[in-house]
Amino acid sequence: MAMFPEGAVTEHDLSETGLTEVLDDARSLSLFAAERLMWVVGAEAALPRTRSEDEEGEAAAGDPAPLASYLRDPTPGTALVFEAARFDFEGDDKRKQERVRKFYGAVQEVVELRRYSSQDAHSEAQALARRAGLRLDEAALGLLVEALGADIARIAVEIEKLALYAGNRPLSVDDIAALAPEARAATIFALVNALGRRDRARALEILDTLTREGEYLPLALAFLSTQFRTALAAREAGLKSPQQIQGHFTRLGMPMWGSRAEQVYQTASKFAKPQLERAMKLIFEADRGLRDTRPDDRVIMEQFVLKLTA
Secondary structure, three states: OOOOOOOOEEEEEOOOOOHHHHHHHHHOOOOOOOOEEEEEEOHHHHOOOOOOOOOOOOOOOOOOHHHHHHHHOOOOOEEEEEOOOOOOOOOOHHHHHHHHHHHOOOOOOOOOOOOOOHHHHHHHHHHHHHHHOOOEOHHHHHHHHHHOOOOHHHHHHHHHHHHHHHOOOOEOHHHHHHHOOOHHHHHHHHHHHHHHOOOHHHHHHHHHHHHHOOOOHHHHHHHHHHHHHHHHHHHHOOOOOHHHHHHHHHHOOOOOOHHHHHHHHHHHHHOOHHHHHHHHHHHHHHHHHHOOOOOOHHHHHHHHHHHHOO
16 A cells, blocks of 8 residues: 555545635645645535525535635646535536535646446446456346446446355345345335236235335335336337337437346236236235325235235
8 A cells, every 4th residue: 555645645524624724734835745636525514504404513615716726826736526425416406516616616627437327337347247257137127226226336347246145156136136235126126027927926025024024015015016017118119029128218318238128027027008007006005005004014915915926
């Protein structure tokens, strides 16, 4: 490990330290390090509060002028890095991200590290598994990516652990469901598959597992809703194969890898269009039941499974 002189690397958190204090530190010279790196996290905290924000603590000063002044005459040998990782580049966070950009407009060098899309995360997970010598079938790899929310950092860590566990043997979907940190989320996907096969006994068995593990059943119902809605859309579009499903949804801006397309195809082929429409109605009824005062979530979900697999 490389050793740095005392004071060569400094970290500040703008949720705890004011921007002016950070800049004062940047202007000071170190007795021990000719070059300094100052890593400043929580850069969003320097922005002025808006009326819609209800955050604890004192309001930030929200004045970018001191930073602009410093950048006109920066301290030689000192590198300042502002990390703003709170907001995403899309959706509701996009407007907030633009506020951050405007506040730090005096900073000329900007590096954007966007989140991996589901398809990119799947491809990168394949490469990571190959480098780690981990053998995963396509369904197991897809389940791992979905269970970890396509977060490539978490996927990389999990693949390292799985490789140590597996040794030379390949891992299956059941292994991922048992070993992944989001095992309960993985079990929800197993429930989707069982219902897609109209396997009542297996579906009730998985539901029992989810209940014993303390799973939040409305979340499981939300996954089921997505599965059946996608299968219904595939049927209405006349898609006849997993390849057609994958291509169709990818063109619509919903990247989908092979194992996921196979799962949707399996559900679409097991249920006729009227049955899929009925499934959506049953999901609506179950969701309404789960929202009742003091509902018995397990009974409601069991009734849903029984009706759906009738």
